[in-house]
Amino acid sequence: MKIPHLLLALAGATALYGATAHAETVRFTPAQLQQDLQFVRHAIENTHPEPALRSGRQAYEQAFAAAQERLRQPLSRDEAWRAMAAMNPVFNDAHLGVILPDWRGEARAHLAAGGKLFPFEVSIDRQGRLVIVAALGGGASTQAGREVESIDGVPTARVLAELGALVHGDTPVFRNKLLERRFWLYYWKTYGAKDSFTLGVGGKPLAVAAATATPAVMAGDISFDETFQFRMLPGGAGLLTVNAFSWPDKQQFYAFTERAFTTLRDAGARTLLIDIRENGGGDDDMWKTGILRYIADKPFRNGSSYVKKVLEGRAGPGEKVGDVVHGNVDSWVQPEPGHPLHFGGKVFVLVGDMTYSSAVLFSNTVQDHGFAKLVGAGGYAYVRQTGGTQKEHVLPNTKLGVVVPRFVLDRPSGRREPALLQPDVVLADDPFDRSALVNALLKQLAAPGR
Structure with missing residues (x-):
């Protein structure tokens, strides 16, 4: 039965x-x-x-x-x-x-x-x-x-x-x-x-x-359409909302961003807003492949120097478990300026109180390489991010958990000041109206002389 x-x-x-x-x-x-x-x-x-x-x-x-x-x-x-x-x-x-x-x-x-x-x-x-x-x-x-x-x-x-x-x-x-x-x-x-x-x-x-x-x-399982959205705004700007850099089917995300940049090209848009205010992170490859391939105009990397703990199953050549290893990020991603969907207009990345982890690395990358200006309220998260959190360790008696990262990554420029994420354009969020910040930015951009 x-x-x-x-x-x-x-x-x-x-x-x-x-x-x-x-x-x-x-x-x-x-x-x-x-x-x-x-x-x-x-x-x-x-x-x-x-x-x-x-x-x-x-x-x-x-x-x-x-x-x-x-x-x-x-x-x-x-x-x-x-x-x-x-x-x-x-x-x-x-x-x-x-x-x-x-x-x-x-x-x-x-x-x-x-x-x-x-x-x-x-x-x-x-x-x-x-x-x-x-x-x-x-x-x-x-x-x-x-x-x-x-x-x-x-x-x-x-x-x-x-x-x-x-x-x-x-x-x-x-x-x-x-x-x-x-x-x-x-x-x-x-x-x-x-x-x-x-x-x-x-x-x-x-x-x-x-x-x-x-x-x-x-709330129950969040759908793809609730997590990722794109629409053209009055005045011809595009608004790309990315509430996570994780999704079970990454190809679905890549197809979504390809459609978004196709719409931007076909509309002749010259301004793009990327909203990651609710993005708590995920996988860097989602923003490298799904976003930066369309807006990057120079080689980029997601960090500079790093320090990591070598864990079981993650030891590289010459490393042993327990080692603390200091190194540099030498893997630069080449841009695709000749891509038919390359966007050469102005890009603004909206950051907020829940922008974290890989979303901070994305913010660091676009800010340090000049791909976009950050907009929002800063002072929440460290730009020198920890990462590589493991599945939580379960305490033997109470069965509580402890989460721990295994590496620390400096931003691409190597700068450690300011220590906290600092937008280029400071605008406050309204907890009762998430569109208020978008409207305030558009108003600034439409002002004479901008």
């Missing part, structure tokens, strides 16, 4: 919820927790070529010493995660951190079993204010645009400080942007599930029921 897929899914979710709920009744012994912490340290130091790269050795050692103290008493899995995740901000790297390996699965199981979550999608602005964007899941809310001043009597500033102390990421503003997308998760995992909330909004209490909706960041 065949069991309907929905029933199978619910059975799996219920089993996961049961396992998770059971894990929260289990108290891991201090010896188990200390073993897990040592596992984290060994995973980092056996994989990362410069473990204290962003923290400095003293802060790195202090982070582990503090975690060791927090783990001297029996703790549940979530408590253990909070104790070790407190090291994440010290690492200052979105490729390095102690994580909940299957937080999406845990959240789905929680909801399937009747659990509830914080009821709003939110943003955290540069002033550290928590602002309601929409109902959880992205639905419209009459409270959109309003600041949340307190949650159940606790000042929001305190809540954000406590939750932000668990988030991994390059900088405080980067970590805030990650936190705002998963605010409901960090709140749940820190303060527990609730049926309702009393929010301070406009100086008055606002009673709100907790939500059973699926958070926006956990």
Whole structure:
């Protein structure tokens, strides 16, 4: 007898919820927790070529010493995660951190079993204010645009400080942007599930029921057409949106960009905007083949000097496992200026708070080689990027995870200042209107003298 897929899914979710709920009744012994912490340290130091790269050795050692103290008493899995995740901000790297390996699965199981979550999608602005964007899941809310001043009597500033102390990421503003997308998760995992909330909004209490909706960041499989888009804008500019540099069928992506550049040629366009504000990275070959082959007019490379840790199965000639190797990127890609779809107009790359990993390498490459100008708000991510993250290491007792990169890459020019991604044209994003930045740039370009 065949069991309907929905029933199978619910059975799996219920089993996961049961396992998770059971894990929260289990108290891991201090010896188990200390073993897990040592596992984290060994995973980092056996994989990362410069473990204290962003923290400095003293802060790195202090982070582990503090975690060791927090783990001297029996703790549940979530408590253990909070104790070790407190090291994440010290690492200052979105490729390095102690994580909940299957937080999406845990959240789905929680909801399937009747659990509830914080009821709003939110943003955290540069002033550290928590602002309601929409109902959880992205639905419209009459409270959109309003600041949340307190949650159940606790000042929001305190809540954000406590939750932000668990988030991994390059900088405080980067970590805030990650936190705002998963605010409901960090709140749940820190303060527990609730049926309702009393929010301070406009100086008055606002009673709100907790939500059973699926958070926006956990929306089902994102389609190709949602990830990659192209359209001609009024005035003749093209807008190419690339929300990832990864896709199972790369040829589908290459065919898509070929069609986009065909449209640009046929329309006689002289301006192209490439939007990677939501692009968290992927494979460099997707932007080398799918984009730069059409806009590059000189040889290019994606970096200059590098340092890497040699791992099992990745040793090159003369290398052995465990070596820390320093080298230079000598593989230059030749341009194709004679390509029938070569675009010789002005190119602007839109960057934002979720531009990361390979998307930062793309930004470095077009900026250093003069292929495009970067537009947006900077200061989120380091231009000297780590990379080559391995499948997360699973801690032996708590089954939490730790992700670690294996190399560090300098930008093509070799410059290390400014340390953070800095656009050529600084324009702020509007969390309520993603088209606002595009319109602001087009307005600038249309101004007399431009």
